[in-house]
Amino acid sequence: MLSLWRPLLALSLHVLLLLLPPGNCQMFGYNNGFHYQDISNGNGNGELYFNGIRLHVESDHPSVSATRGSSVTLPCHYHYEPELSTPRRTRVKWSWLPASVIAEPVASPAFYRESEVMVAMGNRHRSYGSFRGRVRLRRSAPGDMSLVINELQLNDTGRYRCEVIDGLEDESVTVELELRGVVFPYYSPKGRYHFNFFGARKACHDQDARLATFEQLFTAWEEGLDWCNAGWLADGTVQYPITVSRSGCGSEDLAPGVRNYGPRHRHNHHYDAFCFSASVKGSVYYLKSLAKLNFTEAVQACLREGSHMAKVGQLYTAWRLMGFDLCHAGWLADGSVRYPITKPRKNCGPPEPGVRTFGFPPLDMKFGVYCYR
Numbered sequence: 001m002l003s004l005w006r007p008l009l010a011l012s013l014h015v016l017l018l019l020l021p022p023g024n025c026q027m028f029g030y031n032n033g034f035h036y037q038d039i040s041n042g043n044g045n046g047e048l049y050f051n052g053i054r055l056h057v058e059s060d061h062p063s064v065s066a067t068r069g070s071s072v073t074l075p076c077h078y079h080y081e082p083e084l085s086t087p088r089r090t091r092v093k094w095s096w097l098p099a100s101v102i103a104e105p106v107a108s109p110a111f112y113r114e115s116e117v118m119v120a121m122g123n124r125h126r127s128y129g130s131f132r133g134r135v136r137l138r139r140s141a142p143g144d145m146s147l148v149i150n151e152l153q154l155n156d157t158g159r160y161r162c163e164v165i166d167g168l169e170d171e172s173v174t175v176e177l178e179l180r181g182v183v184f185p186y187y188s189p190k191g192r193y194h195f196n197f198f199g200a201r202k203a204c205h206d207q208d209a210r211l212a213t214f215e216q217l218f219t220a221w222e223e224g225l226d227w228c229n230a231g232w233l234a235d236g237t238v239q240y241p242i243t244v245s246r247s248g249c250g251s252e253d254l255a256p257g258v259r260n261y262g263p264r265h266r267h268n269h270h271y272d273a274f275c276f277s278a279s280v281k282g283s284v285y286y287l288k289s290l291a292k293l294n295f296t297e298a299v300q301a302c303l304r305e306g307s308h309m310a311k312v313g314q315l316y317t318a319w320r321l322m323g324f325d326l327c328h329a330g331w332l333a334d335g336s337v338r339y340p341i342t343k344p345r346k347n348c349g350p351p352e353p354g355v356r357t358f359g360f361p362p363l364d365m366k367f368g369v370y371c372y373r
């Protein structure tokens, strides 16, 4: 498609329009109120652009998932059809919409404006914001404009746009970036349904996680998550996943699915939270110790190791992404007691894999401890 906004010299435009048969003009839609300036491309001969050569921008994978802390490549390449005889100068722009923005239901379209990740022209390039110094173009072949992002962070997820611009044409493709991770329900030490939206968001954060998006909860439901308590999601809705319909969890007659209460009042309504945690570089381990520990002793035991007590999100990721399996109940940093089971067996909880929880026992009770390093 020809761009609606590519800068273009007004003079060239006249030339081009003269070259076109009548009736073709409106297809280019140049009357959009933008200023046309600086045609920095080609040999200045308008015909070049209208000899049927088309710019194609493609991605092999419209959606990519990666692990936190690792590097990821978002594929994007372009070519011309038929091939160009004289090369054109192209500019590549990667921009993005963070997943948190996509999830927010807001009225103003300005809010959805993509922000820049990287702009490259020839060998020159520039990266922006939190991507500065973390991104580069792969350039493994002519036309390869794939974006490599290093040191992936939780908040890098979202929709990325690869846009190739030559003097006249402007084509783009989008690639979704997801982190491999795990969704887990979380409730307050004070009990069920104690979080308003902001409390839920902070609670997930404190567990090294984020409020889950609907897509993440839906995927978790497809993978078998069944939880009969409603929790906040990143978009401010309250939902819960049911794989086996039963009364008290929607209705027995209702098909299994993600039950949706819709958007709730962010300050006044209280629920649990669904958090999403993605893998981390460090590792979670159970501290071998002869005696069982109360909570204060557990805190100190991890510190003595040069570690910290594991957070709930960290235990869940270790369980889900690294197959962590241990039938010993241990303290975690939030004062809950849990243990991870990937191979269910006798005396280690129910027949499904999962992170077993004892809730928040009195802090003088004695258990093991999970540390994180």
Ligand SMILES: *[C@@H]1O[C@H](CO)[C@@H](O)[C@H](O)[C@H]1NC(C)=O
Binding pocket: 130, 153, 154, 155, 156
């Ligand atoms: C994303 O997370 C990193 C690490 O937690 C933080 O330094 C950065 O400021 C965050 N970026 C945004 C845009 O929130």
Ligand SMILES: *[C@@H]1O[C@H](CO)[C@@H](O)[C@H](O)[C@H]1NC(C)=O
Binding pocket: 294, 295, 296, 297, 363, 364, 365
């Ligand atoms: C844990 O035990 C220590 C003694 O080893 C005691 O000083 C501390 O108060 C206990 N902590 C709790 C929360 O009961």
